[in-house]
Amino acid sequence: MSYPEFGAGLWNFATYVDRYATDGYGPPRGTLEQIDLAAEVGDIGWVDLNFPFSDGVSVDDVKAKLAEHDIQAIGITPDIYLREHAKGAFTNPDPAKRASALAIMNEAADVVRELGAKYVKIWPGQDGFDYPFQVDYHELNRLAVEGMRDLASGHPDLKFVIEYKPREPRTHMFWGSAAKTILGIQQMGVDNVGVLLDFGHAMFGGESPAESAQMLIDAGLLWGMDVNDNYRGWDDDMMVGSLHLVEVFEFFHVLRRNGWEGVWNLDQFPFREDAVENAALSIRFLKAIHRALDAxxxxxxxxxxxxxxxxxxxxxxxxxxxxxxxxxx
Amino acid sequence: MSYPEFGAGLWNFATYVDRYATDGYGPPRGTLEQIDLAAEVGDIGWVDLNFPFSDGVSVDDVKAKLAEHDIQAIGITPDIYLREHAKGAFTNPDPAKRASALAIMNEAADVVRELGAKYVKIWPGQDGFDYPFQVDYHELNRLAVEGMRDLASGHPDLKFVIEYKPREPRTHMFWGSAAKTILGIQQMGVDNVGVLLDFGHAMFGGESPAESAQMLIDAGLLWGMDVNDNYRGWDDDMMVGSLHLVEVFEFFHVLRRNGWEGVWNLDQFPFREDAVENAALSIRFLKAIHRALDAxxxxxxxxxxxxxxxxxxxxxxxxxxxxxxxxxx
Amino acid sequence: MSYPEFGAGLWNFATYVDRYATDGYGPPRGTLEQIDLAAEVGDIGWVDLNFPFSDGVSVDDVKAKLAEHDIQAIGITPDIYLREHAKGAFTNPDPAKRASALAIMNEAADVVRELGAKYVKIWPGQDGFDYPFQVDYHELNRLAVEGMRDLASGHPDLKFVIEYKPREPRTHMFWGSAAKTILGIQQMGVDNVGVLLDFGHAMFGGESPAESAQMLIDAGLLWGMDVNDNYRGWDDDMMVGSLHLVEVFEFFHVLRRNGWEGVWNLDQFPFREDAVENAALSIRFLKAIHRALDAxxxxxxxxxxxxxxxxxxxxxxxxxxxxxxxxxx
Amino acid sequence: MSYPEFGAGLWNFATYVDRYATDGYGPPRGTLEQIDLAAEVGDIGWVDLNFPFSDGVSVDDVKAKLAEHDIQAIGITPDIYLREHAKGAFTNPDPAKRASALAIMNEAADVVRELGAKYVKIWPGQDGFDYPFQVDYHELNRLAVEGMRDLASGHPDLKFVIEYKPREPRTHMFWGSAAKTILGIQQMGVDNVGVLLDFGHAMFGGESPAESAQMLIDAGLLWGMDVNDNYRGWDDDMMVGSLHLVEVFEFFHVLRRNGWEGVWNLDQFPFREDAVENAALSIRFLKAIHRALDAxxxxxxxxxxxxxxxxxxxxxxxxxxxxxxxxxx
Structure with a gap:
């Protein structure tokens, strides 16, 4: 049986904090250690890496570590949702914060070039709003669209993907649905911005992930994807296949029917689980889905x-x- | 392979109206016709019947028709949620409406005796409230508990089961969760009132159906159950196994682990589907679950x-x- | 104080059925009787009428009755979600059903002309799907967009508005969000199709109604609106202002800031309430909102x-x- | 106008991290600094304090600081949801972890005595489960109930309150609803365990907070409360009154009607807002509610x-x- 290529966001192999377990669900792990863990899984050929890397780790270090395990970088995800950008990256009301976010993303673009990755992944999780009456929506849209256009225009040799999600950490994230993201990309008028569809984000937003995939494919914009699972009410980032088997099967069926070729990528947060086993079991399930597609x-x-x-x-x-x-x- | 006994609410074989398709999703079907359709499925040995029956159909007619197909009545569900009781059965503010609801339920109790059914099923869907400030919650609880106590005390030879559900048709149904229903039954101080757990209602309410089953079993109150499926946000009454396979599997696992013996009962509304095929496919899935439990x-x-x-x-x-x-x- | 013009869907003054209270929440009311009730409210200058009218009522009858009360027709809403179109109007898999839906809509277009209404309101509530794997999403989109284009192209002198809603009566309605509806209208390539934003539908879909209003205004497509309220998890069609006062205030603030002029229209289903009092209390609240905007x-x-x-x-x-x-x- | 007494969880004045902004939404603040900020608000007479306090802060330090500002401790909330107890406090499968959680809670009980607080507040946020099939629900219930009974029995001179919440950080928290918590307390058979109702948790769980308050009052178990607001789908801990004014008004109305006397307490997480202004604005709103109750x-x-x-x-x-x-x- 020939299977598709599998990948994972490198954060699948990190440890996590949340607002309660402020001391973290485990001791911190550096970028290189996370790559070692990804390699342990055995089926992971691609990783999406957060940037900046952990303290003291250079691009060359990462390149060497990836080569050691014969793993390729699929994307680079700049950290534009930390304290500095808690009120937004593109849509921050403070121009200086917008500039510092752009600087990080420009660096991330360079790393994409150096590692030969497929895309810069943009997930501006702090862009949006929390309260009614907090923002002028017209202005918010302007900032989000123009900022993304400026970024993409500055790197015509690269591809950018926006990963939409309805909410968290803001109560309303600007890039909140597949359709709204397509509309924004149209407004940009550039040809190097597409979409990364996260299965769980689509579920969380009340979308049919399969329908959203078809809509994005028809728009020529489905350039990446992540899978995981949740209870439909939050981005739980649980193990794929643990809850919604039929819908994840349908999602992959739509990809196959449209001849979509690409990496089957994991985006999961195993807060209390063993990261390697979590990924291994996920891929075991995805292989079953692949067999089911054949059958x-x-x-x-x-x-x-x-x-x-x-x-x-x-x-x-x-x-x-x-x-x-x-x-x- | 020896399978459990299967049953169905007879309304699985009805046609339906809703607030939009006011002319109905198909021509009306009488009680006897519905029984014929249930028999067509081939695996249904039990039915839960709405009462009153359709126009002109007597208890003897039903008894004969059930005998013809070798089907037994598992329960009788009195219609206490029609226009007359649109503002409530037990909790209606009008004593005359409460009395007329009680009269219907007393008649239903007689039918349970005549058909030898296991229980009177009480689903007071109009009991509750819609708006904040609409009711005095203390009084609402008093009416719900005392009314149910009076009903059950009047028929010490029979069993009654309450089917809880978070909402619909009221925005808040009084018997809204497993735990709240247990509390209410404790307040009644009678021993012939238990609970019917509807898998979809538990999902809709954000419960783990398996956990609720265990809680009810531990309280000695799980006297009946229904299965179906939904998107967790409404009581869609879809085909069991169409969405949440793992959770329905877990639900049956908990039943088996506790030695719960009883009918695996369907409660589905195939608005736009063939009713017989819908039930047949459901039971085909439930048999797979039963095999999975063995494996x-x-x-x-x-x-x-x-x-x-x-x-x-x-x-x-x-x-x-x-x-x-x-x-x- | 000068207030905006108020209107109401005529169904605010109907009685209703649902899948439980199949005998209805009250005796049926004809179209003319509903107009009389609308007039009783005292502040309603516009109504949106379902078409066909109730049995035996002609367009002339309606015209006379509206004139009697000095009420104007704002829109006509063709009934394309009854039994005949239970599996869809535009997206029905059966071409004959699509044709019969189109015929009703063409008739409704004539009524718009005769009554001088502002628009034909299209709410294809049965267009969509219920189960995963039920439809080919590409084909569904094609049918929805081409059908709407054909309809609108046939009546270049009229305006059409699509009222989106995430679900009900289907578990997934095709026109499910503001952004998706804008995308679909772009695909049509016509200039006489816009959007009617229902405040409750936007809330139900997890949108910020104010943000969606801004997005539609920026797209030049906000051609109508309805208000009501709900618990965010269903289209409860409750009295506006009963739950989400801040968000409805923000919605109207965005309209005012953009200079949007139009009728403040009610879309409510007072299942168990007095219809006239329900509308009167709604308008009393909307006047308070209008004063709050001034303040x-x-x-x-x-x-x-x-x-x-x-x-x-x-x-x-x-x-x-x-x-x-x-x-x- | 005479207002009720106001209080706040001291964490209202902390800074926060979440799984994305891992460097925190602001520089860390120690316990004493948080008390200073609480005092700045001007209307806060009571605080609920996390324990252990921040590094190097003793009970005497806290006592002195509270005295300085004439603020009293209403409760102590032991931190039993950090890394050590990421898989549970009472329901941790590891007896050693259960013991270490108990040790923290015993220390917290001593602090309650030293500060003369009203209660030990127990919020076992890590008790529960994430995945179907992860736990034996009967055993989970046994651990939760017996553990709480042991704790409370060991301190018969003190009161304990359980703060229930449907989920987060687990996908299913054991103490998940008002009714389930009452059931558990009944099983304990002790008289010094009650409930703290968090308005937002009740909303998040689909409860009517007012109805839950009445149920708890009728059970003699409403011993504390917190207010805040959210979008009904997550515990957003937003400013009270920002979204659901009618329901918070109803909640306080039920308290007043039942003669409930107690502190009106804030539980909010102003991630991106000024903590003092957030609390001040909240109390300004609560005073308006109090006036509305009078009117x-x-x-x-x-x-x-x-x-x-x-x-x-x-x-x-x-x-x-x-x-x-x-x-x-």
């Missing part, structure tokens, strides 16, 4: 969908999905 | 749970669940 | 927003809002 | 509630609430 009666499904026959489709889906681990344990 | 590594799971090891548990669960349809199609 | 320290608020200072904004907002009924009772 | 037509409201007349109640409520800031700015 799926595509013609039967297409016929059912032509009649929008939910039951006929479910029968076909269950046949494939609920046999996908047989003989594999 | 589950109980000892391994117990060991994982003793360490609260989510990943170890997931691995065991996926092995069983994702092989449950193999060779069955 | 609002616009400059102070703009200054606070330039710093995205939530607290400064809240103080200004509370000063105006929490004084808006003083001396009015 | 409320209690008899009219009681009469409306006897008929469960939502509209009559709303009219009375709006008259009081929307005049509560008039002449006060």
């Amino acid at each position: 799926l009666d595509d013609d039967g499904l297409a016929e059912a969908q032509s009649r929008q026959d939910a039951l006929a489709a479910q029968r076909i889906v269950q046949d494939a999905l609920l046999s996908s681990m047989a003989g594999e344990r | 589950l590594d109980d000892d391994g799971l117990a060991e994982a749970q003793s360490r609260q090891d989510a990943l170890a548990a997931q691995r065991i669960v996926q092995d069983a669940l994702l092989s449950s349809m193999a060779g069955e199609r | 609002l320290d616009d400059d102070g608020l703009a200054e606070a927003q330039s710093r995205q200072d939530a607290l400064a904004a809240q103080r200004i907002v509370q000063d105006a809002l929490l004084s808006s009924m003083a001396g009015e009772r | 409320l037509d209690d008899d009219g409201l009681a009469e409306a509630q006897s008929r469960q007349d939502a509209l009559a109640a709303q009219r009375i409520v709006q008259d009081a609430l929307l005049s509560s800031m008039a002449g006060e700015r």
Whole structure:
């Protein structure tokens, strides 16, 4: 069986803090240690790296460590959501903060070049608002769109992807849905900005991840993706396949039907779990999904969908999905 | 393979209206016709019947029709949520409306006796409130508890089950969660009132259905159950297994671990689907769950749970669940 | 004090059924009787009418009745979500059903002309899907967009507004958010299709209604609006101002700041309340909002927003809002 | 005008981290500095303090600082949700971790005695589970109830309050609702454990905070409360009154009607706001609520509630609430 390529945000192998466990869910881990852990999983060929790297780690260090494990950088994610940018990166009301965010992103762009990564991933988690009446929405949109345009225009040789999410850490994140992100990219008028669809973010936002994937593909903008799972009410970043098997299966089905080729990437926060085992079990599940895609009666499904026959489709889906681990344990 | 007994609310075989499709999603079907459809499914041995029956249908008619198909009545659900009781049955502010609701329930109790059903199922969907400041909550609780006590005390030979649900058609239904229902039953001080846990209602209320089942079992009050599925934000009454396979599997696992014996009952509203096919596909899925329970590594799971090891548990669960349809199609 | 013009969907004065109270929350009311009730409120100058009208009522009857009360038609809402179109109007898999939906909408367009209404309101509540894997999303989008384009192109002299909503009666409605609706209208390439923003639908979808209003205004597409309230998890269509006073205040503030002139329209379902009193109390609240807008320290608020200072904004907002009924009772 | 006493969790004056802004939303503040800030607000007579205090701060230091500002300790909240107890305090699968949590709580009990506080506040935020199949629910309940019983039995001279919350940081917190907490306390069979109702937690859990308050009062268990606000889908800990004015008004109305006397306490996380201004504005709003309670037509409201007349109640409520800031700015 030939499987797709698998990847992971390097933060899958970090430890975490939250507003309660302020001393962290484990001792801090540096960038290089995280890469070692990613390599331990055994199936991970790509990583998305936060930038700046941990203290004292240079791009050359990272390059060497990646080479050691034969892992490639898929993307670089600049940290534009720390204290300095707690009120926003692109949409910060303070021009100096916007400038410092841009400086970080420009550096991240250089790292993308040096590592030969596919994209700069932009997740401006602090861009948005918390309270009604807090912002002028017209101005907020202007700042978000113009800032992103300026960034992308400055690096015409690179690709940028925006990862949307409805909320957290703001109660309302500016890039909050697939459709709103497409609209913003249209307003930019550039051709090197696309979208990274995070399965869990789409679920959290009440979207059908499969439908959003199709919409993005039709717009020519689905340039990356992450998978994980949650209870639909928060970005829990749980192990993919732990809750919503049918919907993640459908998501990958839509990718395959459209001939989307790309890395199947993990974005998970194993707060209390072993990071390597968490990733390994995730990939074990994704392989089952891949087998289920192979086993799926595509013609039967297409016929059912032509009649929008939910039951006929479910029968076909269950046949494939609920046999996908047989003989594999 | 020996399977559990399966049942269905007879309304699984009705047609429906809602506030938009006021002319209904199909031509009306009478009680007897609905029983015929239930029989068509082939695996349904029990039905829960709304009372009053459709126009002109007597208890004897129903008894004969059930006998014809070798189907038994598991429960009778009195219609105490129609126009007459739009502002409540037990908690209606008008004593005359409370009395008319009680009269219907007393009649339903007689039907339970005549059909030899297991319980009178009480779902007072209009009991509760819609707006803040609308009710005096102390008084609302008094009416709900005293009314139910009076009803149950009047029929010491019968069992009553309350089916809780967070909301719909009221924005807040009085019997809204497993824990609150247990508290209310304690206040009644009677021994013939228990709970019917609807899987979808528990999901809708943000409960873990499996945890609620355990809580009810520990309280000696889990006397009935229904399954279905939804998107966690509404009581969609979709086909069981269409969305939340892991959680429905866990729910049945908890039942088995506690030696709970009873009918696996469907409560679904196939608005736009074929009712017989919907039920048949549901039972096909439930049989897969039953096989998965047999295949589950109980000892391994117990060991994982003793360490609260989510990943170890997931691995065991996926092995069983994702092989449950193999060779069955 | 000069107030804005107020209007209401005529269904504010209907009675309702739902899937439980199948005999309805009250005796049916005809179109003309509903207009009489709207007139009783005293402040309603505009109504949005469902079409077809109730049995035996002609356009001339309606025209006469509206004239009698000096009420104008703001829009006509064709009933394309009844049994015939339970699986969709524009996106129905059956071409014959799509054609019959189009026929109703064409008739509704004629009624708009005859009554001199502002728009045909399109709310294709049955367009979408319920289950994962049920539809081909690319095809669904094609049907929705092409169908709407065909309709609008056939009536270049009229305006059409799409009223989006995340779900109900389908678990996923196609026109589900402000941004997705804008995208779809762009794809149509016509200039006579806009959007009607329903405050409660935006809340239900996790949007900031004020932000969505700004986005639609910036796109030149905010052609109508409805207000009401809900608990954010369902389209409860409760009395405006009963729950989310700050957010409805902000919504109207954004309209005023942008110079949006139009009717303040009610879309509410008083299932268990007196319809006239429900509308009267709603308008009483909207007048308080209008006074609060006059009292609002616009400059102070703009200054606070330039710093995205939530607290400064809240103080200004509370000063105006929490004084808006003083001396009015 | 005589106002109630106001208090605040001392963490209202801390700075915060979350999983993204790992360097914190501001420089750390010690316990004593936080007390100074609380005193700056001007209306805060009570604080709830986390324990252990910040590095190097003794109970005597705290006692002196509180005395300096004439502030009293209302409660002590032991930190049983840090790294050491990331998998639970009472329900940790590891007996050694349960013991270390108990040790912290015993120390906190001593601090309550030394400071003369009203209660030890127990918020076991890490007790619960994240994934289906992760725990044995019967065992989880046993650990939670027995642990709390042991703690409370060891300090019969003190009061303990449990603060329930549906989730965060676990996806499912054990003490998740008012009703479930009452059930657990009944199982303990002790008389010195009650409940602290956090308004936002109740909203987040889909409860009516006012109804939950009444239920707890009727059970004799409402021993403390906190207020704040959120979007109903997460524990946002926003400024009270920023979103849900009617429901917070109703909550205080139920307290007054039942003669509940106690401190009106703030539990807010002003991540990006000035802590002192945040608290000051909150208390300004709470004073408006207090005035609105005085102005409320209690008899009219009681009469409306006897008929469960939502509209009559709303009219009375709006008259009081929307005049509560008039002449006060």
